[in-house]
Structure formats: structure tokens, C-alpha cells
Amino acid sequence: MIEFYGRGLLLDIEGTTASVAFVYDVMFPFVRRELDAYLESAWGTPELELVLRYIAQDAGSDSFAEWTQDDATEEAKRQRVSAEMTRLMDDDVKATGLKQLQGLIWKAGFDSGELVAAVFDDVPDALERWNAAGKDVRIYSSGSVAAQKMFFEHTNHGNLLPMFQGHYDTTTGPKKEAQSYRTIAGDFDFEPSQILFLSDVVAELDAAREAGMRTGLCYRPGNAPVENANGHTAIESFDQISIG
Structure with missing residues (x-):
């Protein structure tokens, strides 16, 4: 379980909000x-x-x-x-x-209509809860910002794009470098400690933590086994995130 009382959530896509297999x-x-x-x-x-x-x-x-x-x-x-x-x-x-x-x-x-993005079933309800609580929810993925927006606009749970307040891709910086997360925190206009980053990749979480963000490691069906979580709290569903 992750207890988070900050202001923003930053989400990966592949292996976090959607299955690796679909991608x-x-x-x-x-x-x-x-x-x-x-x-x-x-x-x-x-x-x-x-x-x-x-x-x-x-x-x-x-x-x-x-x-x-x-x-x-x-x-x-x-x-x-x-x-x-x-x-x-x-x-x-x-x-x-x-x-x-x-x-x-x-x-x-x-x-x-040939492509319909398959997001995990817990994602839509979590996005609704976070938005209702006034959290600023954004995406950081290696896929382009344009692709991210299309992805969430055409999902198996309908159009989820309005649930996000921002999108970042590799034009912001590499996902395994701490400076990228500092740049994103600056765009949020929050202290990094006020942002929770969720991903299935330990090296990305390491970089976000180095920048000062909170982190959560996603164990989703189909993800590659993680030998060393390196201290990142692991979750299997967004339902395991308690916000305040």
C-alpha cells in the first residue's frame, strides 16, 4: 500500500496503466x-x-x-x-x-477504430478518484505526446484523456535521468516531493527518486520479473494507493 498526501501523480503507460502485451x-x-x-x-x-x-x-x-x-x-x-x-x-x-x-x-x-487501447480495469476508477480529490495527474512515456493523447482518447473504457492535465515524452529528456524529472516537477510547479511517479521500470523510478519524487513500482500482469525493487514500494493495482 502507498499512502500519498501530495499534489500530483505522474504515470508511465506501458506496464503501468496498460499491458506490455498490448503495446x-x-x-x-x-x-x-x-x-x-x-x-x-x-x-x-x-x-x-x-x-x-x-x-x-x-x-x-x-x-x-x-x-x-x-x-x-x-x-x-x-x-x-x-x-x-x-x-x-x-x-x-x-x-x-x-x-x-x-x-x-x-x-x-x-x-x-482498428486500434483500441487496452488499459487495466482499475485505471479509470483511480483516475476519477484522483481527479475528484483535486490531484494533478499527468503522463510521462517514451511514446510521443501525440500518441499518448490518442491512446487515452480511444480506450476500452472510453475517452480518458480529460483525466490528465499534462503529457511528457522523450523530448523532455530521457526517462532514466534525474534531470528529466526535475524538469517535469518544474512544469507541475510543485516541489518534487509533492509528486508520485508510478512505473514498472526500476531505473526510471531510481531517477525520479533522485530528483526528489515519491515512487511506486507497478507489478502488472505480463511485466518482466523484477529481481531488485531497490526500495521502491510495489503495488499490483492503483487501488493500493491511498491519497489524502
């Missing part, structure tokens, strides 16, 4: 299936061009033009992007450009 078995395969078709249809659009800059920067170049300077045709450039995105997904790299591109592709799936 890996449904959402990621959807991106792989639609990747090339999306790149072809969206090529040259402003929203994709912004993401391509992130992808090039992740690859160590200053610009997309520099990164693809050896590619003679637009098709060759698209193939370079597709190959790099596939490599990053194969290696499970939390690159900002990949996450931004995944968000764009997932939008089509959520809009069509």
Missing part, C-alpha cells in the same frame, strides 16, 4: 505493417518533415538533407527511413524520431 503484440506490429505505406502517402507533408528532422538528429546528423545526401531519389530516402525505423524497433531503441513517427502511424489506426 508489443498490437501497436508495434501495426506500425511495422503500415510503415512503408504511411511514408509514401505522407512524404513531403509538414508533419512528417518535422519528424524526419528528429530521425536524422537521432542518427547523428544535423538535418535530414545531410543524413540522406547520398540518396539520389526520394524513394531511396524513404527506404533509408524505413530501414532505420525497422532497425530501431528491432533493437527496442527509445529514439525520439521513432516515437514521433509511430505516433503518426497509430493515429490512422485509432481514427479508423
Whole structure:
């Protein structure tokens, strides 16, 4: 049980509010299936061009033009992007450009109704309780902010997006670095000690605790076993959080 009397809650998504299986078995395969078709249809659009800059920067170049300077045709450039995105997904790299591109592709799936986000059954009631108690509830995930909003807008429990007051992704900073959590606390405009961060990843919780936040380790069905909780209080459900 976690007793929390602070003002804000910061939540991870995968393995915390939703199952790892849904992300890996449904959402990621959807991106792989639609990747090339999306790149072809969206090529040259402003929203994709912004993401391509992130992808090039992740690859160590200053610009997309520099990164693809050896590619003679637009098709060759698209193939370079597709190959790099596939490599990053194969290696499970939390690159900002990949996450931004995944968000764009997932939008089509959520809009069509093919994708429906599967959140754990205890999540909607907990969000209602926390909001009713005046808590400021936000999300910090490696998935892009746009993808986070689509995810919670299209869940198996309906539209949960109004329950959140803010969203953060890796453009704020890496999830395993304490400075990222200090930055987020500053955006909350709370002292870090007034924020409870919930995640299934011990290294993320370590970073949040170093920044001064309270932490809770989520043991959800399908999560990888945790050999060392490193002092973080473990919970199996948001029902095990008492707020005041």
C-alpha cells in the first residue's frame, strides 16, 4: 500500500496503466505493417518533415538533407527511413524520431477504430478518484505526446484523456535521468516531493527518486520479473494507493 498526501501523480503507460502485451503484440506490429505505406502517402507533408528532422538528429546528423545526401531519389530516402525505423524497433531503441513517427502511424489506426487501447480495469476508477480529490495527474512515456493523447482518447473504457492535465515524452529528456524529472516537477510547479511517479521500470523510478519524487513500482500482469525493487514500494493495482 502507498499512502500519498501530495499534489500530483505522474504515470508511465506501458506496464503501468496498460499491458506490455498490448503495446508489443498490437501497436508495434501495426506500425511495422503500415510503415512503408504511411511514408509514401505522407512524404513531403509538414508533419512528417518535422519528424524526419528528429530521425536524422537521432542518427547523428544535423538535418535530414545531410543524413540522406547520398540518396539520389526520394524513394531511396524513404527506404533509408524505413530501414532505420525497422532497425530501431528491432533493437527496442527509445529514439525520439521513432516515437514521433509511430505516433503518426497509430493515429490512422485509432481514427479508423482498428486500434483500441487496452488499459487495466482499475485505471479509470483511480483516475476519477484522483481527479475528484483535486490531484494533478499527468503522463510521462517514451511514446510521443501525440500518441499518448490518442491512446487515452480511444480506450476500452472510453475517452480518458480529460483525466490528465499534462503529457511528457522523450523530448523532455530521457526517462532514466534525474534531470528529466526535475524538469517535469518544474512544469507541475510543485516541489518534487509533492509528486508520485508510478512505473514498472526500476531505473526510471531510481531517477525520479533522485530528483526528489515519491515512487511506486507497478507489478502488472505480463511485466518482466523484477529481481531488485531497490526500495521502491510495489503495488499490483492503483487501488493500493491511498491519497489524502
